[in-house]
Amino acid sequence: MMSGVEEAPKAVAVLNSSETTNSSSSEDVATLVVATAPATQRPAGKIDVLIQGVALFSDGYNIQIIGYMNTVLAKLYPKQMTAEVKTRLSNSILIGDVFGMLFFGLCIDRFGRRVGIILTTLFLVFGIILATVSHGTTVEGMFWMMVIGRGVAGVGAGGEYTVCTSQALECADSTPEMRKRRGMLVAVSTNAAIISGFVASSIVSLIVIAAYGGEPSDGIWRICFGIGIVVSKYSKSSSSRPPPFTDPDTQLPLSIFLFRMRLSDSEQYQKHAIQRKVPYRLAIKFYWKALLGCCSAWFLYDFVVYPFNLLAPTVVTGFSKNQSMTESIGWSALINFFALPGSFIGALLMDRIGRRQTYALGWSIVCVFGFVIGGAMVPLQHVFPLFVVFYALFQTFLSVGPGDCNFLVSSESFPTPLRGHFLGFAAAVGKAGAAIGTTALSKALASFDDKVKGQQVIFLIGSAISVVGTLCAPAHLEDEDVRFRNYLEENGYDTSDMGLQAPKVAS
Template sequence: MSDNGTKNETPTDKTAVVSSDESISAETEADGAVQRTPGQLDVLVQGVALFSDGYNIQIIGYMNTVLAKLYPKQMTAEVKARLSNSILIGDIFGMLLFGLCIDRFGRRVGIYLTTLFLVLGIVIATAAHGVTVEGMFWMMVIGRGVAGVGAGGEYTVCTSQAVECADSTEAMRKRRGMLVAVATNAAIISGFVASSIVSLIVIAAYKGVPHDGIWRICFGIGIILPLGIFFFRLRLMDSTQYQKHAIQHKIPYKLAIKYYWKPLLGCCSAWFLYDAVVYPFNLLAPTLVAGFSNNQTMQESIGWSALINFFALPGAFIGALLMDRIGRRQTYALGWSIVCVFGFVIGGTMYPLNSPSAFPAFVTLYGLFQTFLSVGPGDCNFLVSSESFPTPLRGHFLGFAAAIGKVGAAVGTQALSKCLVSFDDKLKGQQVVFLIGSAISVVGVLCVWFLIPNHPQTLEEEDVRFKAYLEENGYDTSQMGLKG
């Protein structure tokens, strides 16, 4: 990719690009098993794993409300932030670790290890006990951190597999943006929504009375899907793109960074800014909603925040439909621009909105704020951060960009949580939070427009271009691809 955000001028072997589909169909055996051409189901099954990640990430936002009712003295703002950030910190390690792992050892290896970490972490968090309440919270933090390593790894494993499967035939390639957006962002947001529904059902089963059983059940349910789809996912093979272009030894990091520094900067910046807004606004939704009334029940607070988070789901599908029609950068910028408008409107009218009659208007505006976060950067981050880089280093760069995003999530959650409680007037804190979110959106528009590259028509096109660049710079490409 060139420095001006357009495709590089390194010559592309057109024959190699054209023959991509044929080479994919021609592969018949690997490790003794027949390899068929991937279909849409192979793309979408990655979404089931990411659905589980969305559930496990978001469930703490609702359980914080339950835990605050159960342990009002011990559940301080610091403990609440620690519980929310623990899985994000685990995510960062998982994204970096498995980004390296899946490029070096293959996508399927990542499936084994991410599932192991995810299941182990959920078990620890669900079974959390301690001599003191503080000790129990620390065990919960550790468990969610371990689960975060697995969830972060799933980002790189699932997204890499999804984009490579979606590029396997001409018909699917025309809908690559839509398929990947549905299998990634839409799936994760569906997990967010599912976490709210499960929370409400379990709380209702306890008749709205705070109980330790509520958070244990809600945490424990997160283990079902990872185990349920584990054996099905093991039947999926490494993509033909990976088998053809993998670099498992002597990875040319210096050349790769020199060639891809600008799109890497763009992807990292866009993901950092997005997560700095979306994660705190998701996790703080119950707190923001409760700030309008001191008399809301636990179900009402979670129910309203669930409705707000639900608005992001149609946004994910709208963005998926736009992706292949108007382009990645355009969808990115459109989403950020509209988020900016809604954030300034909410921030500017926070006091007039603070009345029982205006509360539905606040929920609607807040929901639309979430919708367009999902339309633009929510959908585009996964796709652009995987399309912009070659197959042998896709996990590296995708994992790094996603990890930087989670740094943004941790920073945003910590900063906005403190901002929310730093004013004596609750509404003033909420107003400032929305204005900060809008200011970040302005930076997001500029970032994607000037740093995000145009996407390649095929993944093979980018792989051939990168290989030619390596050869021009004296790198031995004869060892690329899986041997034997």
């Protein structure tokens, strides 16, 4: 249903393309036709790109929800909920992300996008269930079960980053019309979807807390974690019958698993896949500079954005000793919401002014607001609404530039047969940056008895990182599949086996 599958006429285009000229016999050509032309499927369209965002929406919800639940847990267990435990809970899903990105990056290139999609959903659901039912003979034991559960969910969520971004890019490259808007389509289905999940987590938190009368309860965090399994519904189309497994009463991400059982691999993957004798040495020699640039860019972005998202409730609480739990989460939710319009602004800019220019623009404005907030933190203590506005704009432009561009550039810069490898590695380095940044900035904030000084320091650190980020904007590359194939042929690699191989038809 989704992602890059084509009708029989597509096979004709494949046969006529330059990629298939490497077939040395009519038998090889017949094999390629069989492999790439399922006659009952339709070509990829815009909906196939955007639907990738459904899974990433769920991932965003499950990553961000702990930032709000830390506030609830701190009130329930003030002695046990130390800064170390809070950081451990925040980082567990990020560490799981790293493993998921690396493992599933390899998996989807070797065995196909569809295999990765199914497995990531299983990991995500199982991990959320473990975290939701966390128990222990001690509070510390309960926290450890929660950490393990969210780590398992992180493996699935990290895999989704690699799978969905690859699928979104490959579907967006299916037609000349979509290719012109590839930046916008991929940004909306990746970064905007994840941020929407962040926003949904804040709304759900506020509703559940209100249902408990604003008082802390174990029921709050269990419900909010559990809603990660059933966080949203598909909307029913009035113009056509919904596809199988997408009935409006089916929930996410369980429904994602059932829906994705019908997926086929993208057209690009079917044409260019390398499932054996992977030329790792040649690939690293050819792409190490692009990989270094993407890793650096993603590390710096996640080092800043994740701590400032997760620490938002803690930061705004520091402005008043009398803030209720609802007020603290409400203000931080408002701040994080402003990243959402930023993701759409960046999506519109990338295809117009270019990826690199959008990236640098976003980081530059983040530098300005970060230094303003850090430098003026003392007077801002007396004008809380102005602090919220500045903090919100700080989040907006993080999303405009590196937030949107990292997904797109890190997937465009590498060829289809190894996209999962390189994209997964770059994203994993980013999540390592998120874990390191969350740990470093949390300790910096907690090391000051004067909360104002602590807040000032973390904004100045974030701004300094933003300056470096402006200098590390990765380049945008085009036509990687053709370039990579030509490079392999020039270096003596046999490209005739590239693409999915179907059983040969007897003459």
